[in-house]
Amino acid sequence: METLEQIKSRITHALPGARIEIIPNDSPAGQRSLLVDADHGAAIAQFLRDDPELRLDYCSNATGVDWPEAVVKTKIKKQVIVEGVEKEIEETLETLRSGCLETVYHLYSMAKKHGPVILRLRTENRSDKNHLPSLTPVWRSCEFQEREIFDLYGIVFDGHPDLRRILMWEGFVDHPMRKDYVGPDDYDYEPTPHDDVLEKTKQHQAAEVKA
Amino acid sequence: MTIEKPKMDEGLRNELQKQGVFTTTLEGIYNWGRQNSVWPLQFGLACCAIEMIAASMARYDLARFGAEVFRPSPRQADLMIVAGTVTKKMAPQVVRLYNQMPEPKYVIAMGACAISGGPFKQGYNVLKGIDRYIPVDVHIPGCPPRPEALLHAFMTLQKKIENQPLTGANRPRHLQADAPSEFPVPKFGVHDLEPPSNPTVWQSPKMVRA
Numbered sequence: 195m196e197t198l199e200q201i202k203s204r205i206t207h208a209l210p211g212a213r214i215e216i217i218p219n220d221s222p223a224g225q226r227s228l229l230v231d232a233d234h235g236a237a238i239a240q241f242l243r244d245d246p247e248l249r250l251d252y253c254s255n256a257t258g259v260d261w262p263e264a265v266v267k268t269k270i271k272k273q274v275i276v277e278g279v280e281k282e283i284e285e286t287l288e289t290l291r292s293g294c295l296e297t298v299y300h301l302y303s304m305a306k307k308h309g310p311v312i313l314r315l316r317t318e319n320r321s322d323k324n325h326l327p328s329l330t331p332v333w334r335s336c337e338f339q340e341r342e343i344f345d346l347y348g349i350v351f352d353g354h355p356d357l358r359r360i361l362m363w364e365g366f367v368d369h370p371m372r373k374d375y376v377g378p379d380d381y382d383y384e385p386t387p388h389d390d391v392l393e394k395t396k397q398h399q400a401a402e403v404k405a
Numbered sequence: 406m407t408i409e410k411p412k413m414d415e416g417l418r419n420e421l422q423k424q425g426v427f428t429t430t431l432e433g434i435y436n437w438g439r440q441n442s443v444w445p446l447q448f449g450l451a452c453c454a455i456e457m458i459a460a461s462m463a464r465y466d467l468a469r470f471g472a473e474v475f476r477p478s479p480r481q482a483d484l485m486i487v488a489g490t491v492t493k494k495m496a497p498q499v500v501r502l503y504n505q506m507p508e509p510k511y512v513i514a515m516g517a518c519a520i521s522g523g524p525f526k527q528g529y530n531v532l533k534g535i536d537r538y539i540p541v542d543v544h545i546p547g548c549p550p551r552p553e554a555l556l557h558a559f560m561t562l563q564k565k566i567e568n569q570p571l572t573g574a575n576r577p578r579h580l581q582a583d584a585p586s587e588f589p590v591p592k593f594g595v596h597d598l599e600p601p602s603n604p605t606v607w608q609s610p611k612m613v614r615a
Contacts, residue, residue, distance in 0.1 A: 365595070
């Protein structure tokens with residue numbers, strides 16, 4: 195299979211204006227992915243499926259990621275001259291990462307027997323601009339998984355044929371897989387609480403004593 | 406008030422038995438019949454159901470206890486084996502199935518999830534034990550419990566049925582006219598089921614803390 199760089203350059207050649215970024219991966223797996231912009235997401239997916247070289251005809255998995263706003267610390271090594279002697283100093287840079295919601299698609303080719311190519315799409319923020327294009331028209335297998343992402347993360351897929359909750363019931367409020375989800379306070383009976391469950395049990399008992 | 410029942414002399418009964426005369430009580434034969442023909446409701450919720458299926462097949466042979474007839478309809482079932490994780494979305498249906506079973510009916514909660522929520526206890530989606538909504542007769546811990554544990558639960562239930570008096574204050578629920586046979590089905594709330602438990606069936610145990 196072509197490298198991600200080759201795929202990226204071919205997409206930008208075929209679809210001028212598409213913004214694509216290669217996300218590095220420092221983990222032992224080293225599996226990198228393509229971050230594509232939401233406006234061209236559906237067209238890029240169509241290209242990846244129909245391109246005779248790639249033929250990524252099978253989406254095996256679609257999932258969501260919640261990126262809350264966070265301060266990201268990165269360490270940078272710097273060469274500094276102190277009293278005429280060159281020294282290496284480690285500096286930590288703090289940058290504010292804006293929050294967003296993300297979908298990840300794992301694409302394989304049954305015809306060419308290669309893969310995976312990992313596709314990522316990000317929303318602008320976590321509250322009001324949470325729309326992404328649905329890839330169900332491209333890969334039918336995304337239908338239920340996109341419903342699940344809608345249910346648990348609250349990403350609205352434009353162009354999805356049947357966007358409803360799939361795991362939680364109708365009338366359920368909020369999206370339980372988001373990092374800031376607050377569940378119901380039902381810590382009335384915890385026989386062996388520990389860690390954060392112990393904290394929540396204590397809070398529950400304190401509220402009970404007050405009432 | 407309990408009425409002391411006239412008991413037949415053990416020696417006399419043995420003597421009669423040697424002569425080919427068998428004696429019993431109505432209560433004894435009624436419960437003997439019931440305890441050896443407990444038909445479970447055929448449904449499973451998660452991986453515990455696989456162990457339940459194994460228990461019903463040749464190797465563990467649930468048929469020895471007269472409980473091999475898994476019924477696909479709650480109208481014909483005597484026993485509900487809650488085998489597996491009860492999610493909040495599934496709980497109303499489980500209670501509804503229980504309500505549709507005719508009396509006398511019994512419940513075995515099988516596995517860590519069914520008795521307490523198990524490994525999913527603090528999850529947003531899992532009920533913390535089916536005994537919050539319906540009365541459970543036998544709890545089996547385990548994740549999942551082995552078929553032997555289910556057989557043990559059956560034998561425990563059989564002992565319970567055998568010792569149920571037909572009269573008096575301790576008579577089973579189906580012989581008490583005013584005892585409830587149906588239990589309220591919980592509604593879907595905003596984050597949780599409404600109500601989170603049935604207080605007539607389950608109360609939060611008082612925790613003793615140092």
